[in-house]
Amino acid sequence: MAATDEEHQVAGQDTATTTGRIRPIVTLGDEVLARPCRPVTEFDDDLRRLVDDMFATMYDAPGVGLAANQVGVDLRVFVIDCPDDELGSLVGHVVNPVLETPAEGRELEIDVEGCLSVPGPHTDVPRATHVVVTGYDVSGAPVRLEGHGRAARCLLHETDHLDGFLYLDRLPRKQRKRVLAAYEAGLDDFVE
Ligand code: NI
Numbered sequence: 001m002a003a004t005d006e007e008h009q010v011a012g013q014d015t016a017t018t019t020g021r022i023r024p025i026v027t028l029g030d031e032v033l034a035r036p037c038r039p040v041t042e043f044d045d046d047l048r049r050l051v052d053d054m055f056a057t058m059y060d061a062p063g064v065g066l067a068a069n070q071v072g073v074d075l076r077v078f079v080i081d082c083p084d085d086e087l088g089s090l091v092g093h094v095v096n097p098v099l100e101t102p103a104e105g106r107e108l109e110i111d112v113e114g115c116l117s118v119p120g121p122h123t124d125v126p127r128a129t130h131v132v133v134t135g136y137d138v139s140g141a142p143v144r145l146e147g148h149g150r151a152a153r154c155l156l157h158e159t160d161h162l163d164g165f166l167y168l169d170r171l172p173r174k175q176r177k178r179v180l181a182a183y184e185a186g187l188d189d190f191v192e
Helices: 005-012 045-060 150-162 173-184
Strands: 065-067 077-084 088-100 108-115 118-128 130-136 142-148
Touching: 045 065, 045 077, 045 088, 065 150, 077 142, 077 150, 088 142, 088 150, 108 150, 118 150, 118 173, 130 150, 142 150
Parallel strands: none
Antiparallel strands: 065 077, 077 088, 088 130, 108 118, 130 142
């Protein structure tokens, strides 16, 4: 998920800690974004390198979350470094994520959202307010990430990527058309 200016300042603090290399981000129209990614089966050095590179790429963009298919890799992995509305911030990575929405998180909240693979526009998207993602880290150990507000939104956005969906797919048809038109026109400051 693309960062707002405020989020950029938060995420940018950790830039120096990553050892990864920046990879090119694929954009709207690339078929790797439009189909479900494959589950990870090998917890090896390639996976570790992928996660390091994804952190470097996310911080460079800057973004608050990034899914593996956004760097052209067809695997179920995402990274996140996003402000959390209750816990300060949520930083981590998840391999083979499974998403749950606790009953108290099912209320929808509308907030602005953008995507590094649809660079430029931001628009309002309704999302659940509290979600839990379980999965594994790069060494195969179980992990559990819990997000509230902005971080919940980001966990939903990145999990959607791995299922082959963009935030555009969550929009009513007319809103989607307006956002796409702004994207195609290169309107970097479009917010609706
Ligand atoms: Ni995105």
